[in-house]
Amino acid sequence: MAFKTDIEIAREAKKKPIQEIGAKLGIGPEDLVPYGHDKAKVSAEFIKAQAGKQDGKLILVTAINPTPAGEGKTTTTVGLGDGLNAIGKKAAICIREASLGPCFGMKGGAAGGGYAQVIPMEDMNLHFTGDFHAITSAHNLLSAMIDNHIYWGNDLRIDNRRVVWKRVLDMNDRALRDVVTSLGGVPNGFPRQAGFDITVASEVMAILCLSNDLADLQERLGNIIIGYTRDRAPITCRDIKADGAMTVLLKDAMQPNLVQTLENNPAFVHGGPFANIAHGCNSVVATKTALKLADYVVTEAGFGADLGAEKFMNIKCRKAGLAPSAIVIVATIRAMKMNGGVAKADLGEENVQAVIDGCPNLGRHIENIKSFGVPAVVAINHFHGDTEAEIKACQDYVESLGSEAILCKHWADGSKGTEALATRVAEIADSGMAQFQTLYPDDMPLMQKIETIAKRIYRADEVLADKKIRDQLKQWEEAGFGNLPVCMAKTQYSFSTDPNLRGAPDGHSVPVREVRLSAGAGFVVVVCGEIMTMPGLPRVPSAEQIMLNDEGLIEGLF
Template sequence: MASDIEIARAAELQPIAAIAERAGIPAQALHPYGKHIAKVDTGEIPGFAERPDGRLILVTAISPTPAGEGKTTTTVGLGDGLTRIGKRSMIALREPSLGPCFGVKGGAAGGGYAQIVPMEQINLHFTGDFHAITSAHNLLAALIDNHIYWGNGLGLDSRAIAWRRVMDMNDRALRAIVSSLGGAGNGFPREDGFDITVASEVMAIFCLATDLDDLEARLGRIVVGRRRDKSPVTAQDLKATGAMSVLLKDAVMPNLVQSLEGTPAFVHGGPFANIAHGCNSVIATRAALKLADYVVTEAGFGADLGAEKFFDIKCRKAGLKPQAAVVVATVRALKMHGGAAKDALGQEDLAALQGGLANLARHVENIGKFGVPAIVAINNFTTDTPAEHELIGRYCRETLGVEAVICRHWAEGGAGTEELAHKVVALAESGQADFAPLYPDAMPLWDKLETIAREIYGAAGLSADAKVRARFAELEAAGHGDLPVCVAKTQYSFSADPALRGAPSGHIVPVRELRLSAGAGFVVAICGDIMTMPGLPRQPAAERIHIDAAGRIEGLF
């Protein structure tokens, strides 16, 4: 079979105006970026705000493994499957970050015959949203140091500056640096560092804001540091919000593209779920719900991270009511969770598969704790056997009380998800959904985090040193106790140890640091050894990406 990039390159894309017309978007609302990409100004769509909302479907997954799960591929495939069975559907995805594209993944636009296109542009720069977010973030960083240089009228304590710089690339050398070296003309030296752009609070604000005015208000609430009396200094105090909003004013319009089968797709925003809240923008999701009967979206990594944050942060803040969730798994990944070696995943191993089903079970059970009905999608690989499929199906029916559907969208596109599409429609229209967040706003921050750890991770509790515990109390006293908690931890395990696969229980989740994201409207709990600036692997995907003799990009997948 052809590679992802060969399939994408061979596709006959429809003009973006035709895709917009299919979605009910008039020409005056389009800001084209070439022939196949456009930003959409929803204010130019007549009667837009008065339209009823469609049904929201979340695609999530089991805990990721090197064997692969295919969450984005399934999201695209399900969107196409819904279109094939006559439903007016849209897809809502995050934008790929250059960090993983040149690091591990080599691309993040789906795969096989379930892709969003134009794949190359989506993976590389796209409409410049990430660059705008990076620039807005770093403008604030520059204004902080400039303010201190010119007398520090706000009395910022240079030891308590909380605003690090960002870039959209994995670069471990920049995790911890000393800035302003080289003499008095360069400012006052201090310890500093970089995070990846997808971990930026500006990215989180961008994805949780409801419009440009809300975006600017949230930017103003960013706490950049403290004075010596511990009182906060905000971006509004630095008069930064106007200029930051100017850099973001075009970026906030959602990006319209298409699947290989012509299903309209919004691709907008891109926080990671292991270090941020892992969902595409509220603006794009809300727009899709006004334009389609069914909107298929995804949340990053496994359901313990992406889905939990989708429910507890995005849906809570935006008032969204998801009607169903799809939990993606593969036979290969489940066998790895059951102890099978990576080089043996192509062989039938019912014992390892049975052991790995505990991971699937916990994710399905966790979805139910939010009042959202779930269905399991088995992303088919050619090495799967009928006995393995039968084992998963029987376990889901008899033990979990949910259906499992074999999906072949990678090889067959939307035709490979028609059964899943019919069952998702039935589930969404069944009236079973009764969504509610896991914890109430009024619960103390420590209790919120402990609830996530116990209920979602299967942990026995939390551990934190005196300094971190004092930070919990400090944020409560400052009036931030009603915020949800965004957990930053390894995506590979329910625990904070990436080597613990399956469904570990009774472990302790170590809380290393607590960061306030006042503008985004949540508190980040950094657990274990997770880094907010990833590093490149031993053999980064960048080594394979190049331009061939015909001027075509190779190595993206």
């Protein structure tokens, strides 16, 4: 059976002017800053004026660990938002913006798929409203000002060997992970070892996504630690006097972007930190704005629940004072079979036993979510070829854990395919059953926070961290940073740090390679295993297939 591609479906959409979409949420044309006819930013003045309104219910969509079979977390987020609107609820969607790196690499887009998409999908997956370019520029302005300060006499006595602020680029480029700058003699400055991260791993990205307004943004930017003196005293962005200019570059980027789904429902798309190397959630300002304007807000957190949902709870909700009323865990029969040992080429064949064998990965996520005190349901994202026996096996397994799994066909049928899920999620959200709690208190020592996540979420036996790392954590505690949450940078493919270890492993170790203090964002990044904060392109990158056709339309995007 031939299916239309996502981009073909998106092009056939009957889009409404963005002013009509804003009107659904009570946003007047004067409060929208249009970027063309189909996307706009919501003004800071309008957002500030909503402060006294009551919040709607927050619904988090998360997933099992990703597999090459596909899970469809964003697709389900969009489908659930459309489904809630279809059953008469006033709902909005909040998702992240797409990074160019995975778009031209291998992951694909971030606008959903099939008949559960946010549009305009080409714009969303490419330059959109320029937010990522602004973040990249602001980050690299600070980098330039650091080297410039050192060149012109170094009044702050920055130790050239202890500059910790890298540069960033919104592209997968392994060649830039470790570089040497300022070669070429005296006119080019003092040579030093440096490197690049991908923009979505930038602390500036995290800061933008956790800030409440421009004043908060500048304060957090000023707190960024860029390096140290020879006697280990920290030097901040504020010391370099870059925080003001960086805020100017980010002024427009701080305003949330409003677009629409294929069914013309409102969607906020703002910010985009990865969950495997950053905190994996859309912006606080977008989420809080949506909660003031809609009765239900459906948002997502990146990758599996062991990363995205954990950080959503322990970082975003903790810092922003948010609490979800319900959680949806997305799974697919195909992914269950892969976790059960079936090769990708054989996923089309019915294999009920493989579904059963793969379900413990889903079960582990259900158990973990329950530890946060929020009720959860499973959304089985239907793929063509799933059999009734396979679906029943998954539903029976989930039921045995005291939860429920609802079959969803939003990819093929849009909101009609999620009405059952939307009805149940609304019931749960309205029931008041949620008793949200974070996994650890603020005053727990940093090393103990890392061990708590490793043991309670990853089910590891131990955390392997050498004396240098443990001493660094103690120094940060003594400097007043001990109350910060931790942001685990780990492979998304497994509960462990081994991407090939699928299912629900336990008894493994979590090796910590390095720790980084993000004083502006307000967390400590813990880099585990072989995870890279600057990804590389695959052997055959998606970019090879992306081009303009004879009609000037984009082909190969998805």
